[in-house]
Amino acid sequence: MASARRIRAAAARAALRLLEARNARRARRAPASGAGTVRILLQHAYGMGGTIRTVLNLAGYLARERDVEVVSVVRTAREPFFPIPPGVRVSFLDDRTAPRGPVARFLSRFPSVLVPEQEKVHHALTLWTDVCLVRRLRSTRGGVVVSTRPALNLVTALFAPPEVITIGQEHVTYGVHAPEVRRLIRRRYGRFDAFVTLTRADLERYSKALRAAPPRRLLRIPNAVPHLPGGVSGLEEKVAVAIGRLVHAKGFDRLVTAWKDVAAAHPDWVLRIYGAGTREAEARLRARIEDAGLTGRVVLMGRSAEVGAALAGSSVYVVSSRYEGFGMAILEAMSKGVPVVSFDCPHGPGEIITHGHDGLLVPSKSPADLARAVRRVIEDRELRHRLGAGALRTAAGYDLDAVGARWDRLLDDLSAARRAPARSAVPDRAAPRPPLVKSRVLPG
Incomplete structure (x- = not known):
């Protein structure tokens, strides 16, 4: 086994040196x-x-x-x-x-x-x-x-x-x-x-x-933020929306737990989750919804190309993610004037959302705290509209x-x-890259 690894490593080093030599020849001939x-x-x-x-x-x-x-x-x-x-x-x-x-x-x-x-x-x-x-x-x-x-x-x-x-x-x-x-x-x-x-x-x-x-x-x-069809939300529909792949990182399990508290106080509100996942992931989330007694109050909408219309017909956008690279859907919701309630997870939400201006950030990982923040936006109409106006201003800063x-x-x-x-003494040489092979170290 060890000898096989050494042979593969030696072959890889030889191949990389050959590639480096080829790159050097191309660099000498390549135009700027x-x-x-x-x-x-x-x-x-x-x-x-x-x-x-x-x-x-x-x-x-x-x-x-x-x-x-x-x-x-x-x-x-x-x-x-x-x-x-x-x-x-x-x-x-x-x-x-x-x-x-x-x-x-x-x-x-x-x-x-x-x-x-x-x-x-x-x-x-x-x-x-x-x-x-x-x-x-x-x-x-x-x-x-x-x-x-x-x-x-x-x-x-x-x-x-x-x-x-x-x-x-x-x-x-x-x-x-x-x-x-x-x-x-x-x-x-x-x-x-x-x-x-x-x-x-x-x-x-x-x-x-x-x-x-x-x-x-x-x-x-x-x-x-891309241009999405549909107008700006009037923020009067009793609908909350979440968007994302049905994967662990998006935290929809935590969102269902949070919505149980929201639904108890506001049974006329519905949560719509847009996104797709494996059959197993969807089955697990659907079972969690049924076990929580939220059938009909939390609806799995599947994948949709009409995200703009979905957001324009909502009044709150909820982010329950465990982590986010950036949170593009947050900006899409803001472009429709929809306030965002989000866990302050690493790293995107906190860089986009200004707490109290265009949404609410929940510093803990607690579904109960997320539910309280959602309820605050539902129950305070003036706050909801003020956050929605701030969301529009924030989205404008990410114009294409x-x-x-x-x-x-x-x-x-x-x-x-x-x-x-x-413009130097060697006019036909492209800018060199760092070498592929340094000493005897294989670069991975």
Whole structure:
């Protein structure tokens, strides 16, 4: 076993040295990179989720002035859940809705070797997706590649050609990643031209984690709130809404417990939970609702593309999460003038919500405290409307044009930095990246 590991490690080191040599040759020949072409790597562009929605939102903005392509690693649905913005192309590396050749079928039987098992999407990736992703990255000539989750960040940092401007992006908080993922992050993220977090708290965490080998730029750019159909809420409907995948992190088990107290005081109010999960997760949550005697008062609405209308028809938005990367749905609710009641969990809610101005933050993890805060908004009409007005003002600060302009500045700055060496004594050399192999240490 030990000898097999040594052989694999030696083979990996040899492969990485070969890649480094190839990169050096490409760097000597490569022209200075520009930012007119942007490719954004997504796990599943046709799926449902906050990352997908916000990435497509950004892609639509960038496509106003740039050539933008969303590269989806897998495709498991024939039609997109969210509309694709005008001017944005979508391509797929592993289209699982269409017949595949014998090589693809064979390699798809084996798990990914480039993505650590502890990364949450590892189960959805295969040796074939590894081949497709590396082949696509190595065939890229210039422009910008933006990767959007650790699995894609780790592969992009390792295999992106030297002439390509690379930007890593994170949509969940650093602390939730497994130790092995964090180890690889510390080793590889320093190869990015820029790394972008959504929250100030994560910016601080990544600054510390990457102190030994930082990327060229490390900065925070929050998500922009997308335009949603439907008007501003009148805040008179006896409806509360929660949105999210039916997973442990979203804390819907705690929300059902909290709503039992709310329903006892206000039996005419209903809680609608929008989101999908596994059959087992949905069955567990439905059983919890029935056991709490809340059938008909807590309704699982499933996934919906009409989030705007759902929020416009509500009077309170409730966040029961155990942690949030940013909390895009919070901003979406605020854009409809809906006050938000949220646990002050790490890290997004506290950076978006100003307690008493546009919502209420609950510092404890107690469902009873969450219930009391929801009841306060229900029972105080003047407070509800004042918080709703504050929510509209807060959402305006995350307007797509304002956030998109920050991305424009970043892309232009990185492009200018890449052109700077072209004015030096070596005009045809792309800016070098840190070496893949340092001494005898395998970079992960």
